[in-house]
Amino acid sequence: MANRVTAIYPGSFDPLTNGHVDIIERGQRIFDRVIVAVLVNVEKNPLFNSEERVHLLREVTGCWDNVEVDAFDGLLVDYALAKEAKVILRGIRAVSDYEYEFQMALMNRRLKSSIETVFLVPAEAYSYLSSTLVKEVFNLGGSIAGLVPSVVEDYMKQKINSDRGKI
Ligand code: ADP
Numbered sequence: 001m002a003n004r005v006t007a008i009y010p011g012s013f014d015p016l017t018n019g020h021v022d023i024i025e026r027g028q029r030i031f032d033r034v035i036v037a038v039l040v041n042v043e044k045n046p047l048f049n050s051e052e053r054v055h056l057l058r059e060v061t062g063c064w065d066n067v068e069v070d071a072f073d074g075l076l077v078d079y080a081l082a083k084e085a086k087v088i089l090r091g092i093r094a095v096s097d098y099e100y101e102f103q104m105a106l107m108n109r110r111l112k113s114s115i116e117t118v119f120l121v122p123a124e125a126y127s128y129l130s131s132t133l134v135k136e137v138f139n140l141g142g143s144i145a146g147l148v149p150s151v152v153e154d155y156m157k158q159k160i161n162s163d164r165g166k167i
Contacts (some may be wrong), residue, residue, distance in 0.1 A: 004032040007087035008080050008117065010072070012039050012051045014046045014059050017134055019126035021060060023091040026120050028064045033084055036061065040073040047135055047159070060149045076110040088117045093127045 007027055013020060013036075016162070027034045036057050050071045057069040072079045080088060088108060090101055101161045105117035121127075129147055138144050138156055144151060 005016050005034065005087060006033040006078070006083060006085040007031040007089040008035050008083060008085045010037040010039060010076055010090040012043070012046075012092065012131065013057060014043070014048055014131050015079050015134060015148055015156060016053065016056050016060060017126070017129050017131055017148050017152075018109050018146070019091065019093070019129040021149060022122040022126050023089065023120050024061060024064075024067060026122075027089050028067050031087065031089070032066060034064075034067045035085065036067065036069045037076075037079060038069070039069045047156070052155070056065060056149075056155060057154050059151050077108050077112065077115055079113050081112065086115060090119050091118060091120045093122055093129070113131075 007030075009024060011020065015147055024034060038050050038053045038057065039052060046053075051147060054069050054071050061067040061069060071082075076088065080086075088105075090105075101117075101119065104150060108115060108117060122129075134144050134147055137147075138160075144156070148156070
């Protein structure tokens with residue numbers, strides 16, 4: 001029990017993509033427990049609020065017993081300590097992710113040296129996929145089938161229809 005390793009997978013998940021799901025799946029195979037932690041205050045204009053993002057993540061990750069979903073605010077290392085997590089899990093898509101992720105990993109190490117950042121690489125098919133791109137394609141009327149879980153796609157369609165109804 002004492003040697004169980006908990007990993008925190010933090011992110012905005014606005015929206016959750018199949019790239020994120022790929023990383024969660026790989027993570028839950030390696031770690032005893034994975035906590036997917038939704039950053040509460042991400043951008044000024046999020047597509048989904050944090051409750052919606054948590055809800056969608058729970059729907060999609062419900063099949064894995066060792067995956068939990070939570071929301072957090074503030075310093076990631078403090079949150080990780082509170083959850084007794086030794087690992088911060090991050091996904092690396094391309095070389096372009098590396099610089100930012102490298103900075104974050106070293107800053108987090110400086111803040112709390114006992115926590116290690118572990119990077120996982122997604123399936124090639126998801127290596128170009130980002131939440132921003134999904135939102136752009138969707139807003140322009142392009143198909144996002146296969147890029148996000150179907151429950152997320154349905155939710156996005158509902159959202160756009162209800163927003164149109166308000167205008
Ligand atoms: P952030 O806004 O903190 O980058 P995201 O929700 O966009 O949060 O991403 C959370 C984590 O998932 C980051 O480590 C990011 O690199 C990773 N990630 C995002 N999209 C993909 C993808 N398509 N494949 C693998 N990892 C990804």
